[in-house]
Amino acid sequence: MNDWQSWAAIAVFVGAYALIISEKIHRVAAALGGAALMLAIGATDDKSAFYSEHSGVDWNVIFLLLGMMMIVGVLKKTGMFEYLAIWSVKRARAKPFRVMVMLIVITACASALLDNVTTVLLIAPVTFLVCERLALPVAPFLIAEVLASNIGGAATLVGDPPNIIIASRGGLTFNDFLVHMAPLSAVLIVVLIALCRFMFRKTFVHDEARADEVMSLEEREAIRNPRLMIQGLIVLALVVTGFVLHPVLHYEPSIVALLGAGLLVAVSTVETGEVLAEVEWPTLAFFAGLFIMIGGLIETGVIGEVSKSLASAIGDNELDGSMLMLGASAGLSGIVDNIPYVATMAPITSDLIEAMGGSGSHVMWWALAIGADLGGNATAIGASANVVVLGIAERNRQPISFWQFTKYGLVVTAVTVGISLLYVWLRYFALA
Structure with a gap:
């Protein structure tokens, strides 16, 4: 990693990351600007950026998001999310902490069966409505759900994309993940x-007046289009089934999501333009820019050098190596992004x-998976999932800043990683 392109790629990535953190310019502009510079300095090229499975834009992620955003856009028009919001608040007796616990548990369980991006796309609209009904700030609830989705997704092979990569390379099964990862995920x-x-x-803060108002509502009255809701739920059930049966059907989640979106638009009376208007296009553009920037680091050997240095530090000591x-x-x-990192690290592992x-x-x-x-x-x-939720919050005019999320995320990460280190030591060494 002695050539000027490697150091230039690092400078571009660090500069773009600093702009994203500072929020002096919009994160989409920072990501796309960084991607453009990576292409300009030759750290990557059109073939690597747009066609390489290893270092290009992960189109599976992009089209999974697109398909699920379209499905969610149709379901929004039915009143289903209002129904779920009223139902969940009533079950929690309109107590804010109980509501958060309910949303965390639902998100974590759903993320174990679906990928975490799909889960937050489905749960976020309900969260906005719940917080609106109870006059609560939405940011803490969204942040808690994202954290829960990443923890819950760790439990199974299909819950988080890196797990699929690790399973493929290590010859691991769905049951292997349940045995080794699910107990830790439940504790976390x-x-x-x-x-x-x-x-x-x-x-x-419990608002008694608001709580009484919500408790008096009849959730069934929120449904505006029962037929469209039934159509949407059938398609959503088919999509979820396709996700769960991925090891058997071998259809990528992106294909399943696009097929579901296309089917729902075809069978419903919703205008295609209305559905596409619900898509978070800035979020998709941000992901594309981020993937190209990381691809530049991969193509110039930066990430490979980091991985090799880590492997060299590990050596053949299992205990110290697993901790490191x-x-x-x-x-x-x-x-x-953990997808290209795991893809690079899996063969070394x-x-x-x-x-x-x-x-x-x-x-x-x-x-590696934990x-x-x-x-x-x-x-x-x-x-x-973090990026998607930030995009949804911004679209709903309740933006969450980089630092607003990160100050909580760092605390949760430090605690959960610390517990995980203890879990690995106890399960695989002390009690083995």
């Missing part, structure tokens, strides 16, 4: 709820495991 959700009770304590792998993966995944004489569900795979999944909570752009 309980920890998250306790942290939220402390971090957002000023939010949980988990901690370093968490730190790096808070800065760069495989070689490390072979050198250690291990195979199958080796502790190093779980250290670090990559939980590290995404550290910053506002550490995981796809």
Whole structure:
């Protein structure tokens, strides 16, 4: 990594990241500007940026988002989210903390079966309506849900994209993830709820008048178009089934989402233009720019050098190696997207495991998965779900700043990663 392009790529990425953090210009402009500079200095090119599976735009993520945004856009017109908002508030007796706990648990469980981006796309509209009804600030609830989605997604093979990469490279099954990752994920959700009770304590103000008003509502009256809602729910059920059966059907989630969106638009009476107007286009553009910038770091060998340095530091010591792998993966995944990081690190991890004489569900795979999944909570752009929620909040004129998210994300990441280090030591070494 001695050529000028590598150092120029680092400078471009750091500069764009600094602009995103400072919020002096819009994060979409910073990401697209950084992507343009990566192309201009030759750190990447059109083939690598747009066609490379390893270092280009992850079109599976882009089109998964597009398809699910279209489906959510149709469901918004039915009144279904208003129904769910009133129902959930009534079940929680209109107590703000109970509402947050309910949303956290629902989000975490859904993220274990769906990918976390799909989950937050479905839960965010309900959250806005709940907070509006109870006159509560929406940001704490959205932040809590994103943190829950990343933790819940770690539980299963299909919950987070890095898990799919790790499973493929390590020959791991759905049941392997349930046995090794789900118990930790369940414990961390309980920890998250306790942290939220402390971090957002000023939010949980019970408005008796508002509560009585919501408790008197009849949720069924919120449904504006029952036929469209039934059509939407059938399509959504088919899409979710397609996600869950990915290991059997071998259809990428993006394909399933686009097929579902196309089917729903075709069978419903909703205008295509109205559906496309609900798509978060700035969020999609931000992802494209971010992928190209990270691709520049991959093409110039920067990420490869970081991964090799980590592998060299690990050596053949399983205990120290797994601790370093988990901690370093968490730190790096808070800065760069965890998908290209895991894609780069997976073959190196495989070689490390072979050198250690291990195979199958080796502790190093779980250290990589835990670090990559939980590290995404550290910053506002550490995981796809974080970026999506920030885009939704901005669209609804209740923006969440980079630091507003990150100051809570760092606390949760530090605590959950610390507990995870203890979990790995106890389960795979002390009690093995």
